[in-house]
Amino acid sequence: MQPIHLAWVDYTILLAYTAFVIGIGFALRRYMKTSTDFFLSGRSIPAWVTGLAFMAANLGALELVGMAANTTKYGIATAHFYWVGAIPAMVFLAVFMMPFYYGSKARSVPEYLNMRFDARVRCVNSISFAVMTVFSSGISMDCLARLLHLLLGWDYNISLWICSAVVLLYVVKGGLTSAIYTEVLQFFMIVLGFTPVIYLGLKDVGGWDKLKETLGLVAQNPAALDLSSKTFQPDAWTSVWKPVLAGPQANPMGVDWFAMVFGLGFVLSFGYWCTNFLVVQRAMAAKNMRAARRTPLIAAVPKMLFPILVVSPGLIAAALAFTGKDGYRLPPKIVNDSAYVMAVPAVKEAAAQKEDEQTAFNNISAAIGVKLNEAKVAAIVKDAPSLDDRAIKDRLQDAVVENDYNGVILSLVKKYCPTGLLGLALTALLASFMSGMAGNVTAFNTIWTYDLYQAYIAPNKSDHHYFRMGQGITVVGVLLSIACAYFAKRYNNAMDVIQLVFSFVNAPLFGTFVLAMFWKRTTGTGAFLGLLGGISTSALVHGLTMAEGKGGWLGATLYTFPSSMAQNFWLATFAFIVCFVLTFAISLATKRTKSDEELKGLVYSLTPKLKDDEQHFLLRPAVLGTILIIACVILNIIFW
Amino acid sequence: MGLDIRWPIGLMFTLIGALLLITGLVNGADARSLNININLWWGIVLLVFGALMLLGAARSRKTPPPA
Numbered sequence: 001m002q003p004i005h006l007a008w009v010d011y012t013i014l015l016a017y018t019a020f021v022i023g024i025g026f027a028l029r030r031y032m033k034t035s036t037d038f039f040l041s042g043r044s045i046p047a048w049v050t051g052l053a054f055m056a057a058n059l060g061a062l063e064l065v066g067m068a069a070n071t072t073k074y075g076i077a078t079a080h081f082y083w084v085g086a087i088p089a090m091v092f093l094a095v096f097m098m099p100f101y102y103g104s105k106a107r108s109v110p111e112y113l114n115m116r117f118d119a120r121v122r123c124v125n126s127i128s129f130a131v132m133t134v135f136s137s138g139i140s141m142d143c144l145a146r147l148l149h150l151l152l153g154w155d156y157n158i159s160l161w162i163c164s165a166v167v168l169l170y171v172v173k174g175g176l177t178s179a180i181y182t183e184v185l186q187f188f189m190i191v192l193g194f195t196p197v198i199y200l201g202l203k204d205v206g207g208w209d210k211l212k213e214t215l216g217l218v219a220q221n222p223a224a225l226d227l228s229s230k231t232f233q234p235d236a237w238t239s240v241w242k243p244v245l246a247g248p249q250a251n252p253m254g255v256d257w258f259a260m261v262f263g264l265g266f267v268l269s270f271g272y273w274c275t276n277f278l279v280v281q282r283a284m285a286a287k288n289m290r291a292a293r294r295t296p297l298i299a300a301v302p303k304m305l306f307p308i309l310v311v312s313p314g315l316i317a318a319a320l321a322f323t324g325k326d327g328y329r330l331p332p333k334i335v336n337d338s339a340y341v342m343a344v345p346a347v348k349e350a351a352a353q354k355e356d357e358q359t360a361f362n363n364i365s366a367a368i369g370v371k372l373n374e375a376k377v378a379a380i381v382k383d384a385p386s387l388d389d390r391a392i393k394d395r396l397q398d399a400v401v402e403n404d405y406n407g408v409i410l411s412l413v414k415k416y417c418p419t420g421l422l423g424l425a426l427t428a429l430l431a432s433f434m435s436g437m438a439g440n441v442t443a444f445n446t447i448w449t450y451d452l453y454q455a456y457i458a459p460n461k462s463d464h465h466y467f468r469m470g471q472g473i474t475v476v477g478v479l480l481s482i483a484c485a486y487f488a489k490r491y492n493n494a495m496d497v498i499q500l501v502f503s504f505v506n507a508p509l510f511g512t513f514v515l516a517m518f519w520k521r522t523t524g525t526g527a528f529l530g531l532l533g534g535i536s537t538s539a540l541v542h543g544l545t546m547a548e549g550k551g552g553w554l555g556a557t558l559y560t561f562p563s564s565m566a567q568n569f570w571l572a573t574f575a576f577i578v579c580f581v582l583t584f585a586i587s588l589a590t591k592r593t594k595s596d597e598e599l600k601g602l603v604y605s606l607t608p609k610l611k612d613d614e615q616h617f618l619l620r621p622a623v624l625g626t627i628l629i630i631a632c633v634i635l636n637i638i639f640w
Numbered sequence: 641m642g643l644d645i646r647w648p649i650g651l652m653f654t655l656i657g658a659l660l661l662i663t664g665l666v667n668g669a670d671a672r673s674l675n676i677n678i679n680l681w682w683g684i685v686l687l688v689f690g691a692l693m694l695l696g697a698a699r700s701r702k703t704p705p706p707a
Contacts, residue, residue, distance in 0.1 A: 009663050013656055020652045024643070031642045049645055181645050188649060192689065196682050200673055418670035420663035420679040424656060
């Protein structure tokens, strides 16, 4: 792949952004006096800022890149991750859960668990969360450095260390406020950087109706783009619900409607949006209860519209590749150098030995390890005597059939952006990677300082001590992330396993929280054992079922899911149910350790109702939430 | 927090908008962007956005809202 050439104006935009984020960190330094300033922005940020940060903290580049990739692969149903998998949970958080998080004055989600239950539940939650944040920021930085290497030809190590250093600098100086401010900046960068690309892409494919028409052809012959070996109804890529309702065989995701609604829409989505400290921390930084409750509601508006930015590029790419307009194709999987070491000699040998086409193709495919185009391979072998190694490599890369879906959005940027706009779009992408890291690091340093260091290692120190600890642990957090990035680069498979383990840990969480907040009888022992039971259940389900060749590591396969997405949704569903039932049953069997008085402000039935009456009718959380849900339903109907 | 975030957002997008606008004027339309002078047009959009942010920040500084 040819690296993109950047002109001075592109570099200037990149440098300007970097200068601004570092500048923000330094400008905020003088407001950082106490640990609350550093970890919770002194609870002083207006709702529109926390709202956009709430949305942007989740909007890492992995999401931007990954959701566009999913859309090419699965079609417009990817929007379910927004409309089903986010909006209802965000409204629920604002209306029902935020009063307890904010009102209890807990400084973190694990601290809430400590107030509500005991140290055991807090310990499980804080340790698993701290490890998870470090790994996610490591994965994100690894992805960024790879991308810069591939795209711009920059050195992997230099990219990784410089980007991390920028993040470190502004987080150490400005704490959570820095992270929130850069998240808002990043939000606008992404929206304003990618909108023109979408506009040009849509114009190029001939508008929405023409796009739908082409995608109808794609759905009937997805094998042409190596998207799927099955064939589907013409609306499979362009309708959100019809293919899902028709059953797992009728949609490219291979998911049934129950798993979609209950598994994704309820268990996974509520588990993420309502309990993940990375996002909840943004709302906790709001200046008062009203602003805190409004935070997820404000975030829901851009979240609902965001599929415009991430879904349309995926659709446009599929349509462009299908028509082959201007020679566009989906970006092929990148062949790494170690595969070439095997493949290039295989080509030469095939040419020298005059192997027949089939044998040559099989040998070369085995050497390179990805699916190749037969005709192209035959042509390479034919031309091999007159080609040097470099040319053979390029031709082999060109012959790869398997798609690198994660490259979709960049292939469009490359196709449509002239110098200038190119700098803006690339900076937006870079920005989202870096703010993804900053978000994780700020969540990590808070959890470490409040929930592990202050709770177990060094209680009763001065506030200044914890403030300094926060700054120190930020350095450690960034270094650990860098270490994880190298780990991810070196051991790709180990990384998959680690992410799988996290999905086990996260799946049942919402069961614990919903009982914690809405049933005062829930006991610490019940919550602790229920959580462990839920985690074991998800591991067990994964170990006993298969999907796309994965899972089943316990030896026996009781059931095979049509896709790993379906497996994931069902696994979460089981984990949630087991966690819920176990917590419920054990709570009934054990004695309460917290009195009604202690649980005031932590449990729904024991907390005085918030008075929303003095707010304007349309600004009350419940009313705003209802309006958002209605808008979301309308969107679903439009794209039904 | 003491710093109004609209200042950095406004300044940054005004700067980037101006850069795009100049690039558009110098380079003209590009075949890649379907022969639309996208730098010029998008530069104007960014300039307007940046200016609105700066305006908002400047106005709220004059009349500090009750905390």
